[in-house]
């Protein structure tokens with residue numbers, strides 16, 4: 001199949017999932033065209049069946065806002081025609097599903113019928129998408145996609161609750177390639193570069209937006225380090241980073257917290273981590289938690305959104321209500337202070353992550369594309 005993938009090219013989970021999906025599909029013989037404003041960060045293997053087409057939005061003095069949706073839909077039209085693309089898969093509804101729908105309609109005028117799959121990822125539904133500024137457009141583009149998928153059952157339910165949806169939503173969970181993660185010992189991970197032998201390593205990875213409750217990460221760690229010799233690795237960049245740095249200074253734990261910025265070495269960092277903190281306000285899935293788990297790192301998280309579908313309470317970590325810093329700190333301390341329990345949770349986390357192996361999930365997308373292409377063929381032949 002020749003498939004166009006539209007996504008955000010940044011470090012966010014939706015872009016990571018879209019890129020890994022495209023790469024996996026290309027390894028299964030499909031021709032993949034990534035169409036976005038920058039080369040996706042995880043796209044490191046361009047080849048004859050993996051291409052990247054950049055969307056340019058030229059500056060024009062009249063434009064106060066650059067019309068990205070217009071440029072994207074025009075690029076989609078041109079690339080579909082040039083490369084005989086058969087199917088569009090757009091990740092994150094805003095504005096990708098909207099732009100994809102416009103491209104579809106423009107192509108229809110020329111007798112080209114191209115089906116569109118929309119994957120909902122999270123805040124396109126639970127936060128931004130629900131705002132009256134965008135809501136009618138989001139509802140319209142979901143209902144006019146040919147197939148809609150969501151990355152968790154919880155996100156599906158949120159979508160049905162927040163919008164009048166006439167389309168069926170199929171849950172296709174996020175995934176990881178478990179073959180990439182062989183069991184490693186601490187010596188493989190160069191743990192000694194980051195902490196002393198008797199110190200535990202606690203990690204948080206995100207794009208430091210408000211929804212991640214970065215202050216809670218710092219406050220939980222503040223409690224942990226009172227009882228357990230430990231260090232905190234803060235990985236990522238985003239609007240809340242400066243406030244977090246100030247809080248670290250205010251609490252007097254500057255020497256125990258490292259801000260590592262955006263990193264291409266996530267797996268290396270997770271390899272030497274003992275515990276992962278994800279106290280998010282909302283989290284439709286929590287790909288970062290899954291990435292921690294496949295690296296044998298237990299997770300202390302909130303019980304919001306799709307997190308209970310990934311992190312299992314009392315097995316792979318603990319889940320508590322949003323904002324319950326005290327309970328999250330207590331759970332973290334109890335786990336880090338009991339070597340035997342910690343080892344068991346590490347093993348459980350790795351084992352549980354195998355449920356989300358790419359080998360189980362990518363065929364679900366493939367089957368969905370296949371049946372959609374057959375349906376499109378039948379309906380165009382009939383018209």
Ligand code: GMT
Nearest residue numbers: 012013014121122123283284285286287
């Ligand atoms: O929806 C977002 O806020 C952005 C998005 C991203 O690009 O990082 O994150 C969402 O999609 C991820 C991949 O499907 C999920 O793992 C995240 O849980 C989800 N974020 C939220 O729901 C806050």
